Amino acid sequence: xxxxxxxxxxxxxxxxxxxxxxxxxxxxxxxxxxxxxxxxxxxxxxxxxxxxxxxxxxxxxxxxxxxxxxxxxxxxxxxxxxxxxxxxxxxxxxxxxxx
Numbered sequence: 001x002x003x004x005x006x007x008x009x010x011x012x013x014x015x016x017x018x019x020x021x022x023x024x025x026x027x028x029x030x031x032x033x034x035x036x037x038x039x040x041x042x043x044x045x046x047x048x049x050x051x052x053x054x055x056x057x058x059x060x061x062x063x064x065x066x067x068x069x070x071x072x073x074x075x076x077x078x079x080x081x082x083x084x085x086x087x088x089x090x091x092x093x094x095x096x097x098x099x
Contacts, residue, residue, distance in 0.1 A: 007054075011071045016043050016056055019064040031059020 020028065020043075035042070035058065043063060046055045052068040070077065 007068070007071045008073060011077055012045070014077055015064050015066055015071065019056065020058070023063075031061065031063075034059040 023031075034040075038060065040060075043056050043058045046057065047068075049055075054066050054068055054071065055062055056064040056066070
């Protein structure tokens with residue numbers, strides 16, 4: 001099990017809130033319906049990847065994928081952080097893609 005004591009819960013909440021707000025209403029409704037049908041209570045957080053990524057899942061699908069460093073420490077989230085509500089088929093160059 002991964003130790004998550006270093007995570008700033010205010011930052012975790014902010015990432016979840018921002019990602020959830022970025023979804024269209026139909027997508028949010030689908031995710032809620034999925035969770036009700038599968039008896040899942042809200043957002044789950046999956047940690048422990050070799051590259052220190054933390055995945056937030058709602059409705060059986062990824063809601064957000066964030067590097068652990070973004071969620072650690074005091075202070076606000078990095079203002080330069082890029083949030084993508086829906087995952088594109090390709091990753092832009094500024095996020096590490098090769099387009």
